[in-house]
Amino acid sequence: xxxxxxxxxxxxxxxxxxxxxxxxxxxxxxxxxxxxxxxxxxxxxxxxxxxxxxxxxxxxxxxxxxxxxxxxxxxxxxxxxxxxxxxxxxxxxxxxxxxxxxxxxxxxxxxxxxxxxxxxxxxxxxxxxxxxxxxxxxxxxxxxxxxxxxxxxxxxxxxxxxxxxxxxxxxxxxxxxxxxxxxxxxxxxxxxxxxxxxxxxxxxxxxxxxxxxxxxxxxxxxxxxxxxxxxxxxxxxxxxx
Amino acid sequence: xxxxxxxxxxxxxxxxxxxxxxxxxxxxxxxxxxxxxxxxxxxxxxxxxxxxxxxxxxxxxxxxxxxxxxxxxxxxxxxxxxxxxxxxxxxxxxxxxxxxxxxxxxxxxxxxxxxxxxxxxxxxxxxxxxxxxxxxxxxxxxxxxxxxxxxxxxxxxxxxxxxxxxxxxxxxxxxxxxxxxxxxxxxxxxxxxxxxxxxxxxxxxxxxxxxxxxxxxxx
Amino acid sequence: xxxxxxxxxxxxxxxxxxxxxxxxxxxxxxxxxxxxxxxxxxxxxxxxxxxxxxxxxxxxxxxxxxxxxxxxxxxxxxxxxxxxxxxxxxxxxxxxxxxxxxxxxxxxxxxxxxxxxxxxxxxxxxxxxxxxxxxxxxxxxxxxxxxxxxxxxxxxxxxxxxxxxxxxxxxxxxxxxxxxxxxxxxxxxxxxxxxxxxxxxxxxxxxxxxxxxxxxxxxxxxxx
Numbered sequence: 001x002x003x004x005x006x007x008x009x010x011x012x013x014x015x016x017x018x019x020x021x022x023x024x025x026x027x028x029x030x031x032x033x034x035x036x037x038x039x040x041x042x043x044x045x046x047x048x049x050x051x052x053x054x055x056x057x058x059x060x061x062x063x064x065x066x067x068x069x070x071x072x073x074x075x076x077x078x079x080x081x082x083x084x085x086x087x088x089x090x091x092x093x094x095x096x097x098x099x100x101x102x103x104x105x106x107x108x109x110x111x112x113x114x115x116x117x118x119x120x121x122x123x124x125x126x127x128x129x130x131x132x133x134x135x136x137x138x139x140x141x142x143x144x145x146x147x148x149x150x151x152x153x154x155x156x157x158x159x160x161x162x163x164x165x166x167x168x169x170x171x172x173x174x175x176x177x178x179x180x181x182x183x184x185x186x187x188x189x190x191x192x193x194x195x196x197x198x199x200x201x202x203x204x205x206x207x208x209x210x211x212x213x214x215x216x217x218x219x220x221x222x223x224x225x226x227x228x229x230x231x232x233x234x235x236x237x238x239x240x241x
Numbered sequence: 242x243x244x245x246x247x248x249x250x251x252x253x254x255x256x257x258x259x260x261x262x263x264x265x266x267x268x269x270x271x272x273x274x275x276x277x278x279x280x281x282x283x284x285x286x287x288x289x290x291x292x293x294x295x296x297x298x299x300x301x302x303x304x305x306x307x308x309x310x311x312x313x314x315x316x317x318x319x320x321x322x323x324x325x326x327x328x329x330x331x332x333x334x335x336x337x338x339x340x341x342x343x344x345x346x347x348x349x350x351x352x353x354x355x356x357x358x359x360x361x362x363x364x365x366x367x368x369x370x371x372x373x374x375x376x377x378x379x380x381x382x383x384x385x386x387x388x389x390x391x392x393x394x395x396x397x398x399x400x401x402x403x404x405x406x407x408x409x410x411x412x413x414x415x416x417x418x419x420x421x422x423x424x425x426x427x428x429x430x431x432x433x434x435x436x437x438x439x440x441x442x443x444x445x446x447x448x449x450x451x452x453x454x455x456x457x458x459x460x
Numbered sequence: 461x462x463x464x465x466x467x468x469x470x471x472x473x474x475x476x477x478x479x480x481x482x483x484x485x486x487x488x489x490x491x492x493x494x495x496x497x498x499x500x501x502x503x504x505x506x507x508x509x510x511x512x513x514x515x516x517x518x519x520x521x522x523x524x525x526x527x528x529x530x531x532x533x534x535x536x537x538x539x540x541x542x543x544x545x546x547x548x549x550x551x552x553x554x555x556x557x558x559x560x561x562x563x564x565x566x567x568x569x570x571x572x573x574x575x576x577x578x579x580x581x582x583x584x585x586x587x588x589x590x591x592x593x594x595x596x597x598x599x600x601x602x603x604x605x606x607x608x609x610x611x612x613x614x615x616x617x618x619x620x621x622x623x624x625x626x627x628x629x630x631x632x633x634x635x636x637x638x639x640x641x642x643x644x645x646x647x648x649x650x651x652x653x654x655x656x657x658x659x660x661x662x663x664x665x666x667x668x669x670x671x672x673x674x675x676x677x678x679x680x681x682x683x684x
Contacts, residue, residue, distance in 0.1 A: 050586055071590065078588035089583035093601045093679055103587035106597055135679050148583075155587060303662055305620035307634060308655040315647030319463055393526065400528035404627060411530055424538035432527045432535060439526035 009058035033201035082152030142173030257413030272338025301340035330402035390446035480636035491557030499565020524563035572603035
């Protein structure tokens with residue numbers, strides 16, 4: 001059974017329909033890259049899966065549970081699916097460690113001691129164990145994004161949604177973040193990522209989704225999508241035309 | 242029961258409110274004129290005047306208005322002047338208003354880009370010419386909303402003059418309460434009269450500010 | 461014409477003045493703390509709370525901000541007993557200050573909340589926090605940090621406003637000054653001393669708020 005099942009999902013902003021019937025199934029452990037031009041609806045799709053946007057039509061199932069727009073359902077969903085943002089969104093008044101500890105303590109009522117142990121483990125996992133007491137403004141962009149990943153992992157999600165997580169980084173900081181994501185993929189984490197890093201998508205992902213004008217335009221293994229694109233839109237996007 | 246109807250109470254309160262309005266106008270206009278002088282001293286080129294005006298503003302903003310009222314009411318009479326409450330009230334409120342307006346306006350003057358000062362002094366203008374022709378016309382636009390907003394503080398400030406015996410809305414409320422023994426009704430109505438005076442000023446300040454922000458964004 | 465200052469006449473009243481300082485501090489600390497608390501709750505209600513809660517909170521804020529503190533105090537102390545709510549003068553004074561600061565604090569804190577970047581709310585939500593949890597743990601402290609100077613000024617204003625409480629026989633600094641004035645007729649000395657005390661208390665209050673700020677908000681640059 002698929003972990004995330006997206007069926008005929010539609011989303012409108014006013015008169016502008018940005019998702020025009022999306023279908024996508026994600027298996028457990030699968031790593032999927034979503035590519036496409038800006039405005040193609042790829043970020044919106046990700047935000048819908050996390051319930052940050054409500055959908056107008058269709059259905060999203062995560063681990064067999066139905067995504068409904070009420071608060072209780074949304075929170076149940078978000079316990080299963082973590083999200084990493086382009087702009088990191090670390091909490092500026094908390095240290096890196098506290099950022100990671102906050103949600104387990106507040107939402108899952110984990111004791112401070114256990115939360116701290118978990119946070120140290122997760123920060124180690126992203127290579128930032130030594131930055132436990134650093135505040136976000138003392139960290140580089142790449143480090144902040146890695147803390148954000150540790151923060152999402154501390155909730156022990158079944159899947160991670162990554163929304164252009166390297167787009168706000170200086171070029172030399174992109175790799176340290178991608179390495180962490182690559183390691184997660186190796187360890188079997190289910191990943192759904194909107195990205196512009198084509199090389200990374202090619203090397204790490206199981207499937208690549210090309211979105212165009214609110215639809216899944218092409219989908220397939222990276223080899224097929226990148227070396228043998230079927231549609232002129234994808235060919236153009238990949239710079240082949 | 243009390244021989245006073247609610248209408249009697251309200252009528253007397255409204256009559257007293259005329260004095261609240263009059264005192265507010267005096268304090269606001271007087272405070273505006275003095276405040277302009279303080280503004281010139283505060284932003285001008287004379288270092289001594291700048292210091293003096295700064296201390297003046299700090300002292301007035303850094304102490305309770307009620308103390309200022311007491312000092313001018315009791316203080317001036319000790320100096321041998323026979324000071325009626327209306328004079329002490331008008332004087333202290335004027336000075337109080339001037340300090341706050343000068344400080345509000347200073348913020349507006351300082352919001353004018355340095356280049357405007359430099360350009361006008363390169364045209365050989367004196368300080369007063371710069372203020373008069375270049376800076377103040379621009380500062381005026383952004384000064385209107387906070388100035389209108391402060392007028393609410395002036396109206397509310399007049400209530401304190403009741404304590405030194407000036408008969409305005411608050412003093413009248415106390416007097417009417419003593420006659421009618423209906424403090425709930427009297428002070429409730431007095432609050433509504435103040436609200437009727439202040440709320441339109443608050444609201445227009447808000448609206449003016451929003452308009453200004455929109456105008457700025459479309460710049 | 462020439463007035464001779466004679467502070468010696470005031471000396472016997474030093475204990476009264478000291479007590480007045482204590483009462484003014486008590487009013488300010490209790491009124492300030494509870495008032496800021498009320499302001500936080502109202503700011504949450506007006507910016508993030510349920511829709512039905514917004515009109516009554518807005519009405520409260522507008523009513524308080526557009527009427528004098530003196531009338532609010534008299535209404536509570538003299539008016540409320542006629543509907544069965546009798547308060548002692550200290551209780552009435554503190555209640556009036558809390559209600560007053562609550563309304564001004566609401567608008568100040570609301571500005572801080574509304575300057576919160578959207579991503580902070582989204583990050584809280586994506587970590588499965590409820591709206592209230594996100595407000596309490598993510599939004600509130602940076603919001604307070606943003607408006608701490610404005611909030612400090614407002615508490616100082618409320619302390620100055622507390623001088624009016626002497627009118628319902630709260631024995632604060634102003635009460636002491638009035639008392640001395642009526643006994644010794646040394647009005648200048650009495651009110652100058654009172655004024656200086658308020659000035660010094662305001663300086664101390666600002667310093668305390670600054671220290672409290674560095675304690676509460678360890679990150680100086682975090683407020684953006």
